[in-house]
Amino acid sequence: MKRIAVIAHDGMKAEMVAFVKDHSALFSNSKLFATGTTGQYVQQAGLTVKKLLSGPKGGDAQIASMVAEGKLDAVIFFRDALGKHPHEPDVQMLLRLCDLHNVALATNPSTAKLLVLGLEAQMANE
Numbered sequence: 001m002k003r004i005a006v007i008a009h010d011g012m013k014a015e016m017v018a019f020v021k022d023h024s025a026l027f028s029n030s031k032l033f034a035t036g037t038t039g040q041y042v043q044q045a046g047l048t049v050k051k052l053l054s055g056p057k058g059g060d061a062q063i064a065s066m067v068a069e070g071k072l073d074a075v076i077f078f079r080d081a082l083g084k085h086p087h088e089p090d091v092q093m094l095l096r097l098c099d100l101h102n103v104a105l106a107t108n109p110s111t112a113k114l115l116v117l118g119l120e121a122q123m124a125n126e
């Protein structure tokens with residue numbers, strides 16, 4: 001079972017909800033994690049998700065730590081490129097650790113769609 005984290009900045013939460021609904025077959029067959037508020041929305045969309053702390057309170061850092069420990073297969077992080085975020089250092093840490101540990105990372109919906117296709121193909125072969 002794939003282990004996937006989903007995160008969305010406030011300006012991108014509606015897109016994340018639409019995205020998880022569009023791909024609910026994959027997400028309901030995965031172990032899903034999310035930062036706190038994103039997780040609430042994902043739950044309301046009908047999916048089972050393990051909620052971590054809210055992003056600004058350390059949720060991104062918790063997901064970064066899971067990446068470092070080899071506990072995630074993919075991170076889907078819809079970033080609001082126009083927003084300013086008090087926890088930007090945590091965001092950068094998460095992106096860096098995904099690159100360092102070669103964990104699949106999508107930071108916008110177009111790339112996430114391609115990532116999901118790849119994960120579905122892998123799951124079909126497992």
Ligand SMILES: O=C(CO)COP(=O)(O)O
Nearest residue numbers: 035036037038054055056
């Ligand atoms: O801030 C976030 C990502 O950096 C997201 O956190 P929430 O899902 O708790 O809003």
